[in-house]
Amino acid sequence: MLKKCIWVYFVLMIALLLNGCNSTKDYWDNDDLDTSSEPLEIIENQTIEELTNASNEEEDIYAYIDSYIDGMTLEEKVGQIFMAAFRHNGENLPVTYLDEKTKELIKSHHLGGIIFFAENIDTVEQTKKLINNMQAISKTPLFIAIDEEGGIVSRLNSSNGMPATKLPGNKVLGMTENPELAYKVGKLLGRELSSLGFNMNLAPVADVNTNPNNPVIGERSFGDDPHKVGKMVGKMVQGIQEQNISAVVKHFPGHGDTSLDTHKEAVTLHHNSERLNAVEFHPFKSGIQKGVDGVMLAHIIVPNITDNNLPATFSEIIIEDILRNQLKHKRLIITDALEMAAISKHWTSEEAAVLAFQAGADILLMPASLEKAYNGLLRAIREGVIPETRLEDSVRRILMIKYERGILDFEEAMIDPYNILGSQEHLQIVEEIYQYNNK
Known part of the structure; x- marks a missing residue:
């Protein structure tokens, strides 16, 4: 022996x-994972x-x-960094099918991902066809993402033609204080999204809702206790990713104690590192320990940490020093939508793309102008402002997740969504949540 x-x-x-x-290999090492x-x-x-x-x-x-990266052009590598939204076409109609303009934008910018909104979702067949058609024209298969948190943020439930399970939302789920129910809901979300062809869910919310006047988080949070929220976040991440859907915890470094909305204006959080470590960071640590595929950045300003008035999205201290080195998150870092007013009121699309990428973000979500952001980042790399090796670091992380989730070998899902969406098993989970809170 x-x-x-x-x-x-x-x-x-x-x-x-x-x-x-x-x-x-270095990107996937994580010494702090809480695994036995x-x-x-x-x-x-x-x-x-x-x-x-x-x-x-x-x-x-x-x-x-590495061989895959070697076979990519510079333009294709830059394209992997962008996740775009196509909510309306040139006639201001919802994009529910792959029109020629959308097709050209996907191909000419070599997009790495697309995020769906309510405008893109009508029926089961239509949604599956749109996803499959987008994947079919992409040389490198796409992340197809969605914000499916449950409760008030549910893109699937926005359409009467989509029989997805209606969930009560994280506040109600958090009131059960039962992480196993969060795990079941994570699996439920993962199953339903996977059956339609999605492969990434920008959820769960990991913010601790300590401010009752918070206009943007509120009932999207599991609660105001960081330890209880952390347990729910970790189990929901586990449930989602067991269904081969990438989970993305949000909004780092924590949007729960703010009184303004970054969709509309700049938001400042005045907490110091001791407070952030004790409260805001805790649920994100839990998600990272469960191997969450992505962390989304918030556009909030934290001057006591960064010593400046730049949002976290543009802060190397927040992204590299804290998220990468302190919290040991080695996988994807995704910005919140760069079209939001907290960013777009103060920086051009080119500036925002370059600043966020320089700070350490891997995926740039929804720039105000896809063309300007793409060309701005491409130019910065061509001119040596950003080394191409830095670009390849992010592309490598993106492709590794796509490999692990089977996206690089994309095949149309053969599962019948009607056997998954709103199934009796899923409805029983919803009933269990309500019964648990009525005890």
């Missing part, structure tokens, strides 16, 4: 050394061959991603 343990240790050390030399170790006897029962094969498989994946 001792001899076998020595051999296992030797193989593991070799694997770690090999992985340490690989640039891609496998018992020693299970590790001992693994053969050297199995351990070696696992290491070789990892190396093959990293090599595949």
Whole structure:
């Protein structure tokens, strides 16, 4: 047994050394993940061959991603950074099918992702067809994202032709103080979105609602206790991602104690690092420990942390020092919509794209002008303002998530959504939430 343990240790050390030399591997290391170790006897029962094969498989994946990047043009790499919305066409009608203008914008900007809104959703068949047609014209398969939080933020429930489950929302769910119900709701959301062809959910909200006058978070939050909110966030993330949907916790560094709305104006949060660590950061830590695929940034100003009046979206201290290094989030960082007034009133689309990307964001969501933002970032890289290696860092993170979620091998889902959406099983979960609160 001792001899076998020595051999296992030797193989593991070799694997770690090999992985340490690989640039891609560094992005996925997370020393702070709250996962229990496998018992020693299970590790001992693994053969050297199995351990070696696992290491070789990892190396093959990293090599595949790097090879994929090597085959991309600069324009295609820049396109992966952008997630656009197409809510209305040139005639100001809702985009419910892939018209020629939308098709051209997706192809000419080599988009990495598209976010759907209520305007894009009419019926089950229409939504699936729109998603599949968008994927069919994209050289690199797309993130197809949506804000499906439940409660007042539900794009699916906006249409009478979409029989999705109507959820009570995070405030009601949080009142149960039962993380297992959050897990069930996460699985429910993941199943319904996956059945339609979505692969990313910009949820759950990880904000701690400590300000009763908050105009933008309110009942979207699980509550005002950071530890209880953290438990609910972690379990919902787990449920969503078990259905192969990328979850994105939002809005970092925490929008719960604000009295203004970044959709309309600049918002300042005057908390210091001790307060943020104790309250605002806690649910985000929980999501990160569960391996959440993405964290969304808020456009809030935190002058006691950044020593300036730039929003968190443009702050290297917030993104790199805190989110990457302190909280150990190695996966995707996504901006909130750059068209929001907190950004668009003060910076051009070009400026916003360059500043957010320089600060460390991987995905730029909904710039006010897609064309200007794309060309601005492309020009900054061509002129050496931003190194191409920095661009490839983000593209590598994006492609790794797309690989892990099976997006790079996109195939139209064959599951019948009508067997999933609003199913009896899902309705029973909703009933369980209400019954739990009525005890």
